[in-house]
Amino acid sequence: MKNKEKWVTGEIRLSIEGQPLEMQMTVPAKPVKLRRMLPIFQMMTNSIVDISARAVEAKGEKISCKKGCGACCRQPVPISETEALEIAYIVEHLPSKKREKIEKRFSEAVEHFRKINWFEKLENTATAPETLQAVVLEYFHEGIPCPFLENESCSIHQNRPLACREYLVTSPAENCSKPSAQSVKRVELLFLPSKILMRIESREKKRFPFIPLIRALEWAKENKNREEILRTGEEWMESFFRELTGDEIPKGR
Ligand code: SF4
Numbered sequence: 001m002k003n004k005e006k007w008v009t010g011e012i013r014l015s016i017e018g019q020p021l022e023m024q025m026t027v028p029a030k031p032v033k034l035r036r037m038l039p040i041f042q043m044m045t046n047s048i049v050d051i052s053a054r055a056v057e058a059k060g061e062k063i064s065c066k067k068g069c070g071a072c073c074r075q076p077v078p079i080s081e082t083e084a085l086e087i088a089y090i091v092e093h094l095p096s097k098k099r100e101k102i103e104k105r106f107s108e109a110v111e112h113f114r115k116i117n118w119f120e121k122l123e124n125t126a127t128a129p130e131t132l133q134a135v136v137l138e139y140f141h142e143g144i145p146c147p148f149l150e151n152e153s154c155s156i157h158q159n160r161p162l163a164c165r166e167y168l169v170t171s172p173a174e175n176c177s178k179p180s181a182q183s184v185k186r187v188e189l190l191f192l193p194s195k196i197l198m199r200i201e202s203r204e205k206k207r208f209p210f211i212p213l214i215r216a217l218e219w220a221k222e223n224k225n226r227e228e229i230l231r232t233g234e235e236w237m238e239s240f241f242r243e244l245t246g247d248e249i250p251k252g253r
Contacts, residue, residue, distance in 0.1 A: 027233025035082045037236045045165045045193045052189045064173040070152035071176035076139040077213035079161045080197045088220030105147035109214040162194035199243045
């Protein structure tokens with residue numbers, strides 16, 4: 001099989017709140033959809049999470065998250081449009097029995113939250129952001145697990161959304177079953193790639209950027225004919241770092 005795709009490699013050196021961050025990245029040379037950049041954003045998120053976890057542990061704190069603990073997987077996971085399309089693609093390519101089971105979970109979860117008008121409350125947080133925490137907690141208290149949760153483990157671990165990767169806590173694991181701003185201590189990351197990705201999208205389309213994971217399949221279906229913007233890998237990375245730093249990124253490697 002021939003792979004004629006061309007790639008470019010560059011180095012990123014940043015200092016965020018005094019902490020140096022160096023990464024080497026290889027991105028597509030030709031114009032691609034933003035979705036094509038998702039593996040790079042996932043890799044970057046993993047690096048940021050590792051750096052932040054090491055910094056926390058160096059201070060003597062311990063990360064409580066471990067395999068088999070899925071308490072946080074009952075929260076509304078905020079995803080970008082790019083991730084909604086990716087999730088729809090993943091589900092579409094599952095073996096048929098598994099696909100039917102997962103699709104049923106998605107539609108039951110959407111139906112449940114639609115019945116209690118939760119999506120409307122979420123939309124309203126765009127103009128009343130102070131209500132967001134209460135809306136998130138309301139979702140959690142309904143106790144509906146993520147459609148991908150199997151035996152309290154993530155069944156799409158390698159492909160899980162950026163927000164899932166970014167969620168680490170140092171408070172006792174049992175506190176995640178009854179979360180509040182006081183009982184759950186999250187590891188603070190240098191920055192949140194999930195939010196930057198949403199900001200890139202909202203800058204491009206000027207719309208409310210937050211899609212709850214359970215709406216991914218529905219959203220992808222509703223938007224299957226929309227036009228997707230094409231940019232080179234370098235241009236997408238420039239947008240990413242422009243959103244992160246607020247600065248124009250000089251060209252050249
Ligand atoms: S995608 Fe995986 S990690 Fe994220 S909420 Fe669902 S089960 Fe949990």
